[in-house]
Amino acid sequence: MNASAPVSTVRRVSGHALFWPTLALVVLLVACSVTSPGFADVSVRDGALVGQPVDILRNSVTPLLLALGMCLVIATGGIDLSVGAVMAISLAVSLTYLQGSADAGNPLTVLSAVVLGLLLGVAVGSFNGVLVTVLGVQPFIATMILMVAGRGIAMLITKGQITTVTSPPFKALGAGSVLGLPTAVVIGAVVFAVVALVVRRSALGMLLEAIGINREAARLSGVRSRRTTFTVYVLAGGLAALAGIVYGAPTMAADANNIGLFFELNAIVVVVLGGTRLDGGRFYLSGLVVGALLLTTIERAVIIFQLPSTTTNLFKAAVLIAICVAASPRAKQWLGGRRRPPSTPGSDPRRISAPDPAKEMSA
Structure with a gap:
């Protein structure tokens, strides 16, 4: 048995993009369980699962939906800074529609409000796509326009x-349950599965990576980079709108000043934790689940560790810095040990050279 096999396996596992984020998630969950003995308890109440792990899953849906669209945009070498503002716009439109309707508790009225919010998100995503693909505006600047103006x-x-309504069907989108599972978790799982199937079971994923690696080479190869890039911005807008509705449904209130504030940064963090590079190219959808769970667990850990709420961002930054440093190429080289340069024939005195037939014949 080769003695170096276990070492190479450890190096390969520790070198995976999701190793350190997953390890940090496990460590945080264990630390929370030790600090709060009832942390991992899950029970059934009124036919629905309740408990802190269930709350973490529910709260992870919003960053997951945002990161899902952000990941596809980043894969093309772009960025979308407007997703937080899109959340605010979508929720504001949906609740304003419900507020002005005669029967806000009617499921059909709620469905109309949700569709209206999603359509507005798609429209905003189309606006971003036109700026980037047709007018040639850099994605950072193009999406920053709506990041600033969208909240206005x-x-x-x-x-x-602050727009508020009383609509049990709308509230159920974020606080209800389906077969015992939170409705928000079911929505997030279904949307994630659909996007993953479309991206990975079709040529779309390959086209996104080709555009992100080298846009000009992809164009010369016949890839319709403009159309593909426009599509992902539209998709990002729609997913951000859905995230806004799911996020605001439990409270049934829309505060345009605070809904989705700085959530675009959380989405970028989730994408990076998931192993996707910001310069485009290769992307990992499965890593978004780990990143969203880790981000939500960090926020819950601040409460469990009884840290001041003002230190939430500081604690989050400390954990993220530790993960990024551990996953850096220099740290991987240091942890895995320096590889020896390949030896040349004759450089090792213990090396036995093969006999030279020409010399043997001359002898």
Whole structure:
């Protein structure tokens, strides 16, 4: 048995993009369980699962939906800074529609409000796509326009007030349950599965990676880079709108000033933790689940460890820095040991050279 096999296996596992984020997630969950003995308890109440692990799953849906669209955009070498503002716009439109309707508790009225919010998210994503693909505006600048102006649009929709409604069907989108599971988790799982199937079971994923690696080479190879890039911006807008609806459904309130504030940064963090590089190319959808769970667990750990709420961002930054440093190429080289340069024939005195037939014949 080769003695170096276990060592090479450890190096290969530790070198995987998801090793350190997964390890950090496990460590945090164990630390929370030790600090709060009832942390891992899950029970059934009124036919639905309840418990802190269930809350973490539910709260992970919003960053997962945002990161799902962000990941596809980043794969093309772009960025979308407007997803937080899209959340605010979508929720503001849906709740304003419900507020003005005669029967906000009617499921069909709620469905119309949700569809209206999603369509607006798609429209915003189309606007970003046109700026990037047709007008040639850099993605950072193009999406920053709506990052700044989008929240103002939401304020205009809500007239600067916190819009609230009373609609049990709408609330169920974020606080209800389906077969015991939180409705938000079911929505997130279904959307993730559909996007993963479309991206990985068709040529779309390969086209996104080709565009992100070398856009000009992809174009010369026959890839319709403009159309593909436009599509992912539209998809990112729609997913951000859905995230806004799921996020605001439990409270049935839209605060245009605070809904989705800085959530675009959380989405980028989840994408990076999932192993996707910001310069485009190869992307990992499965890593988004780990990243979203880790981000939500960090926020819950601050409460369990009884740290001041003002230190949430500091604690989050400390964990993320530790993960990024551990996953850096220099750290991997240090942990895995320096590889010896390949030896040349004759450099090792213990090396036995093969006999030279020409010399033997001359002898």
